[in-house]
Amino acid sequence: MIRDTSFPTRKGAHAAATSIAAILPPTPLLPVEIGGVRCHAKAESLQPIGAFKIRGAWWALSHVEGELVVAVSSGNHAQGVAWAAREMRKRAVIVMPRDAPRVKLDNTRALGAEIVLYDRTGEDRDEVAARVIAERGGTLVHAFGDRYVIEGQGSAGVEIAAQMGRSPSRIVVCCGGGGLAAGLSLACPEAAIHIVEPQGWDMVGRAIAKGEIVQAGPDAPATICDALQPTATKQVNLDVLQDRAQPGVTVTDDEVRSAQRWAFANLRLVLEPGGAAALAAALAGKVPLDEDSVIMLTGGNADPVAFARTLAS
Known part of the structure; x- marks a missing residue:
């Protein structure tokens, strides 16, 4: 079964926030100082x-009636679906790339999900997921192009506003397919949304600038930000962000590694590369900051060996 394609709403983001607050504590909103400006960092990595x-x-998954859910993910959405499925006593099948970080593969399996592997080059993950559904049934929960996923991610914005006691002026957000950015734009309509993508993988930023879906080319460069590599956004994400997001910016692998080191030294946080992209843009001066700015620290599932190399470099 395909997910509800109706448009996500701010009301939905607030409803999601209420549901999530009943099962999870809020993540910290940490004070940070960057370039002489005191602002905030939202530690979703925790x-x-x-x-x-x-x-x-x-x-x-709160809106899935059946027992079986199917998802596609390089690792973090996989773990989210596996965790929610376990809590709701559902079964999860996750389509994941063979080159996903071992820590994400292991964690997803440990949460009880079945993994179906595919090759990033030569195979389309959505087609693999469609085959799984054709063979077994189940409901597809897309990583970013899903109404309820977008609203659920928007709960972070509702939480931020409650923690600050006011709307943030801007939110700097790591961006893969645009689910989090879209959700935040719904939850915090007064905030400027600054999307940050890996260099050469700015499919959302380019789509917003062009006004239509843009596909990653076969010559897209390698990036350490494995979580931020969808080949294109979805129309629902573009429709939400089209008149809301600021012009997108990109960050290099070196800038991301610098951000990982900065977060470890200054915040005592472990960030995976994709989870540090927004911080990288802030540290590199690629986005404006003021005292009501919030930087999203979106993931901490770092490969231990790669993270150790980054700290040592």
Whole structure:
């Protein structure tokens, strides 16, 4: 079964926030100083699965009637769906790339999900998921192009506003397919939304600028941000962000590694590369900041060996 395609709403994001607050404590909103500006960092890396994806997964699975859910993910959405499925006594089948970080594969299996592997080059993950559903049935819970996933991710914005006691002026957000950015734009309509993508993988930023879906080319460069590599956004994400998001910015692998080191040294946080992209843009001066700005720290599922190398470099 395909998910509800109706448009996500601010009301839905608030409903998701109420549901999620009943099962999870709020993640810390940490004070940070960057370039002489005191602002805030939202530590979603401290969620039970180590990433914000738990929000959208919980809200989406709350609207699944059947027992079987199917998802596609490089790791964090996989863990969110697996965690929510376990809590709701559902079965989860996750389509994941063979080159996903071992820590994400292991964690997803440990949460009780079945993993179906595919090759990033030569195979389309959505087609693999469609085959699974054709063979077994089940409900597809897309990683970002799903009404309830978007609303669930927006719960982070509701939480931020409650913690600040006011709307943030801007939110700097790591962006893969645009689910979190879209959700935050619904939850915090007064805030400027600054999306940050890996260099060469700015499919959302380019889509917003062009006004239509843009596909990643076969020559897209390698990036350490494995969580931020969808080949294109979905129309629902573009429709939400089209008149809301600021022009997108990109960050290099070196800038991301610098952000990982900064977070470890200054916040005592472990961030995976994709989870540090927004911080990388802030530290590099690529986005404006003021005292009501919030930087999203979206994931902490770092490969231990790669993270150790980054700290040592």
